[in-house]
Amino acid sequence: MRNPLMIVAALLSVFTFSACKHTQKTTNSQAGNEGLTAVMSVPQSVKTGAPVTLKFTVSNNSAKDLKFCKWHTPFEGFLNSYFDIKDGSGTDARYKGVMAKRVMPPPAESYITVKAGKSISAEVDLLKAYDLSTPGTYKVIYQGGSMSGIEKVNEVNVTITK
Template identity: 40%
Template sequence: MLECKLLAPPNAKLGQPVMLGFSLHNRSPQDVWVLAWNTPLEGLKGRFLTVRGPAGELAYQGPMFKRGTPQPVDYRKLIAGQTLKVEVDLGLVYDLGKPGPYTVRYTGQLHDVVLGAVPAPGGNLHAQPLHCPGVAFKLLPA
């Protein structure tokens, strides 16, 4: 029902932003509401990516959040056939300070997916795995 893609430039320079593109496409004939938590749809606010560089896996260095009950404002609506696209700067929460090859994989899940109407606060969450092919890029000396 939902199709995910990650995009990264093939090459980037050290010290410059490294923008990771994330798209989520609704292949369903129905509208879908997706809880944005722990996805790039809300920015880089949690450990849902695995980033590997020349020295191995990089530690996530961004904010972590303790969540309460999701509210309707925490969801993103995808109309049937629609694609949502966002970009996030990996360098804001990962140490991209060495030249060489890097890979990025999405390792999170969608914590709630609701068909049709706006989700009601405090309802049952319907988690769903989300498989995105990984991407690779190379950081070049400045």
């Protein structure tokens, strides 16, 4: 006969995990992040070794003020790898920045408010955190949405020339 205590423990862990996932989704929805979008822009072409400045603009398209977590966004600089950058052959650009460990949940000062109908921007130099030393075209995809709550972000391409 199976141990009833083990069965109960297994069922509780499944329900607890499901409840945590549901709570996280509800929290993101309550924060209203569905009204936030971001647009990235980079120069079309940059010479090898020159700064590769990426502008990250977050817009609030709703009628109320909304917040997002600045962790894993250009608003805090590079404390984690939150971009997926690949060259034309699909090879990842090596991340050479720091990887900060975080206390969860994020404290109140980790959030930025975007007023209704307004936008805010931040810039980072991709060259400071990613190896973009080989000439070619690189695709930049934002991957920090699960932390920041900003899910709607465009992709950009930048060409590194000699």
